[in-house]
Amino acid sequence: MRSLFLIILFCISAVSCTSSRWMVTEQFAVDERTQPExxxxxxxxxxxxxxxxxDPVISFSLYTITEKEYxxxxxxxxxxxxxxxKWGFVALGVTGAAFALLAANSSVILPSVTTSQKLMLNISGGLIGALSFLNMQPTGDPIYTGESELMRRSGVEVVQDSLRTLNASDIVADMLVTYKGEELFSQSDLEFRQTSLDVNLxxxxxxxxxxxxEESVIDIKIxxxxxxxxxxxxVDKFLAPFLNVSKPVVNLRNSPQAAFTNIVAEVGEGSLLEIIDSETExxxxxxxxxxxxxxxxSSGTVEWKAAIESASTLIFEFAEIxxxxxxxxxxxxxxxxxxxxDRALILTNAIDNRHGIRQYIERDHKLFNHYMRTALQMGSDQISEIVEDGSNGLADFSNELQGVDQTSSLIVYITGFATIKEIDGRExxxxxxxxxxxxxxxxxxTDLFTGLHRAEPEALFLFVDLEYIESSRGVVNERIRNGGNSILNRTANELLRELPNSVILFSNRPGQSSGIYTGMIDGNKRHHxxxxxxxxxxxxxxxxxxxxxxxxxxNVDYTSRRxxxxxxxxxxxxxxxxDIAGR
Incomplete structure (x- = not known):
C-alpha cells in the first residue's frame, strides 16, 4: 500500500506542466535585414x-515608383x-493500477501470489498509474515569447515603393479631355504647382x-x-443634375402624386432645381x-451643373395670391x-383625374362662379357644379336644371380632359x-348637349374649355389637328338643331392646348x-x-403665341x- 500511496503522490505532483518549442508562423517572410535589390x-x-x-477639382501628382526584390x-x-x-485516460489508468496493486498485496483477487508475481504486479500497477498521468493534452493558446528566427530561404518578393516628387514645379505636361471621342479641352505646357497639377472639371x-x-464618362489624358x-x-462625380423648368408654371409637391392638396409651391419657367433622386418613372x-x-x-429638361453653383441658381417662385x-x-x-x-352650371372632370392636373382650374371655376353671383346677380341656389369622380356621370344633371323654363338663361361652363374617338364610324x-x-x-x-337642350331654356350660353390628350383609347393626330374645326362644327350642330337660340364657344381646337396666362412680362394671372x-x-x-x-x-391666340x-x-x-345680360 505504501507503493500505491507513493505512485498517487507522484501523479498528483505531475497533474500539469509547461514546455516551450519553436513553431513555424510564416512560410514566406520578408527578410528586411538583407539589403533589397x-x-x-x-x-x-x-x-x-x-x-x-x-469640389470638382481633380489633382495629379508625380511619383517615383521603385521596384525592390526582397x-x-x-x-x-x-x-x-x-x-x-486527459482525465479519461487517468481514470482508466488509476483503475488498472489499483487492480494490479490490489492483486499483488492482498488475497481479494488472487488467493496466493508468489514473490516474483507480487513484484511484477507492483511494477505493472506503478507503470500504469504513472503513464495515465503522462498522457497529456495542450490547454489554452500557446504563449509567444517574442523570440523569432528566420530560417532557410523560401523565395523572393517584389515590392513597389512609391514616393511623391517633392519639387515638380519645373515639370510641364500636356492634357487632353474628351467625351465620346470628341475633344472638350486641351492644353499644352501645364505646370505642376509644387507637387501637384490641379484641374477644375x-x-x-x-x-x-x-x-x-448619369452614365456619361469623360476621358482625361496627361x-x-x-x-x-x-x-x-x-460626369456625376463632378457635376450634379438640375432640372431646368420649361413650363410656365410648375407645382412642387410633398409627395410623388398629382393632387390639389399636396402643392408646396409654384415655380416658373427657367427655374433650376437640383435633382436628388429619380423617385419613380x-x-x-x-x-x-x-x-x-x-x-x-415632364416639367423640364435635365442639365448638369457644378453643385457648388447651386446656391446661386435661379428659382422663379410665384407667391400665393x-x-x-x-x-x-x-x-x-x-x-x-x-x-x-336663370341658372349657371359647371361640368368638369378635371378634379383628381389621373390623366393629369389642369393648373388653376379650381380658380377658374371660382372666377366663373364669382361672375355669375356678382355680375349676373344669381343666388347660390341658382349655381351648381357637377364633378366627375368615377361613381357618377357628368350627364346626370337633370336635378340641377329644375326650374329652367322658356324664360330662363342657362350659362354652362364645361372643363376637363377629352380626346377624339371614332364611334359608329365617325369621330x-x-x-x-x-x-x-x-x-x-x-x-x-353630345350626351351633355342632349341633356342641356332637354331643359329648353330661352337662351343657352355654353363655354367649353377642354385639354385634348392622346390615349390608347383615343386619337389626336395631325389629321385631327388639321380637321378639328369640322369636328367642333358637327358637334355644335347637334345642339343648335335642337336649340337654335344658343351660342357655343370652344377655347381651342382639338390638338391645341388651352394654356395658362403666365409669363415673365405679364406675371402670373393664375387663370387659363x-x-x-x-x-x-x-x-x-x-x-x-x-x-x-x-x-x-x-387676345387669346395672340397671347398664347406670345x-x-x-x-x-x-x-x-x-x-x-x-346677350348674356339678357338685354
Whole structure:
C-alpha cells in the first residue's frame, strides 16, 4: 500500500506542466535585414484626389515608383504551451493500477501470489498509474515569447515603393479631355504647382450641360516626358443634375402624386432645381429651400451643373395670391338685375383625374362662379357644379336644371380632359376621366348637349374649355389637328338643331392646348388664357356675344403665341346676337 500511496503522490505532483518549442508562423517572410535589390525605377503621374460635385477639382501628382526584390525566408517563433492530463485516460489508468496493486498485496483477487508475481504486479500497477498521468493534452493558446528566427530561404518578393516628387514645379505636361471621342479641352505646357497639377472639371460644364447623363464618362489624358496617364471620370462625380423648368408654371409637391392638396409651391419657367433622386418613372425628388420636394419629370429638361453653383441658381417662385387680387377678380360691374329663373352650371372632370392636373382650374371655376353671383346677380341656389369622380356621370344633371323654363338663361361652363374617338364610324369628342384604379370613364360631349337642350331654356350660353390628350383609347393626330374645326362644327350642330337660340364657344381646337396666362412680362394671372379674357370681356361690359367673341379672338391666340409660342384658336358657333345680360 505504501507503493500505491507513493505512485498517487507522484501523479498528483505531475497533474500539469509547461514546455516551450519553436513553431513555424510564416512560410514566406520578408527578410528586411538583407539589403533589397532594386530591379526597376520609373516616374509616373497618379491621381491624388478625386473630384466631387461639391469640389470638382481633380489633382495629379508625380511619383517615383521603385521596384525592390526582397528574399523570403521561413519564420519561426518560440512559444510556451501549458498541458494537462486527459482525465479519461487517468481514470482508466488509476483503475488498472489499483487492480494490479490490489492483486499483488492482498488475497481479494488472487488467493496466493508468489514473490516474483507480487513484484511484477507492483511494477505493472506503478507503470500504469504513472503513464495515465503522462498522457497529456495542450490547454489554452500557446504563449509567444517574442523570440523569432528566420530560417532557410523560401523565395523572393517584389515590392513597389512609391514616393511623391517633392519639387515638380519645373515639370510641364500636356492634357487632353474628351467625351465620346470628341475633344472638350486641351492644353499644352501645364505646370505642376509644387507637387501637384490641379484641374477644375467644373470648367467643362458649358460643354456637358445638356448632352451628359448619369452614365456619361469623360476621358482625361496627361502626358509628360514620353509618359502618359489616362483616367476615366464619371460626369456625376463632378457635376450634379438640375432640372431646368420649361413650363410656365410648375407645382412642387410633398409627395410623388398629382393632387390639389399636396402643392408646396409654384415655380416658373427657367427655374433650376437640383435633382436628388429619380423617385419613380414620372417624378424627380429635388431640393427646394433646404427641403426635399417632388416635381414631374415632364416639367423640364435635365442639365448638369457644378453643385457648388447651386446656391446661386435661379428659382422663379410665384407667391400665393388670394382670390380677388387679380385684376379680373375684383371691381366687377352689375350687368343685369337678378332673374330667379336663370341658372349657371359647371361640368368638369378635371378634379383628381389621373390623366393629369389642369393648373388653376379650381380658380377658374371660382372666377366663373364669382361672375355669375356678382355680375349676373344669381343666388347660390341658382349655381351648381357637377364633378366627375368615377361613381357618377357628368350627364346626370337633370336635378340641377329644375326650374329652367322658356324664360330662363342657362350659362354652362364645361372643363376637363377629352380626346377624339371614332364611334359608329365617325369621330366624336369624348370627355375622359381616369380614376385611382386606372379605370377610364367616358362621356360623349353630345350626351351633355342632349341633356342641356332637354331643359329648353330661352337662351343657352355654353363655354367649353377642354385639354385634348392622346390615349390608347383615343386619337389626336395631325389629321385631327388639321380637321378639328369640322369636328367642333358637327358637334355644335347637334345642339343648335335642337336649340337654335344658343351660342357655343370652344377655347381651342382639338390638338391645341388651352394654356395658362403666365409669363415673365405679364406675371402670373393664375387663370387659363381663355378664362381670363372671357372674364375681362364681361368686366368691360362686352355682354353681346359678338363683342365677347371678338374680344377673345383678338387676345387669346395672340397671347398664347406670345407667351407659349403656340396657337390657341377659339371656335364659336350659334347665335352671336345673344346677350348674356339678357338685354
Amino acid at each position: 532594386i530591379i526597376d525605377q520609373k516616374k509616373v503621374i497618379l491621381v491624388d484626389k478625386d473630384p466631387t460635385p461639391d 528574399p523570403l525566408r521561413v519564420k519561426v517563433e518560440r512559444t510556451v504551451q501549458k498541458y494537462r492530463p 467644373a470648367s467643362l460644364e458649358p460643354r456637358l450641360r445638356e448632352i451628359a447623363d 502626358s509628360y516626358n514620353g509618359m502618359s496617364k489616362e483616367v476615366q471620370v464619371p 414620372d417624378w424627380y425628388r429635388v431640393r427646394y429651400q433646404e427641403t426635399e420636394v417632388y416635381i414631374e419629370k 388670394p382670390f380677388g387680387e387679380i385684376d379680373v377678380e375684383n371691381s366687377l360691374p352689375i350687368l343685369k338685375p337678378r332673374d330667379t329663373s 366624336e369628342i369624348v370627355m375622359i376621366y381616369l380614376d385611382e384604379d386606372e379605370i377610364q370613364h367616358e362621356t360623349r360631349l 388664357i381663355f378664362n381670363y379674357f372671357w372674364a375681362e370681356a364681361l368686366k368691360q361690359r362686352n355682354t353681346k356675344m359678338s363683342d365677347l367673341i371678338r374680344h377673345l379672338e383678338n 407667351i407659349h409660342d403656340r396657337p390657341q384658336e377659339i371656335q364659336a358657333f350659334g347665335n352671336f346676337t345673344l
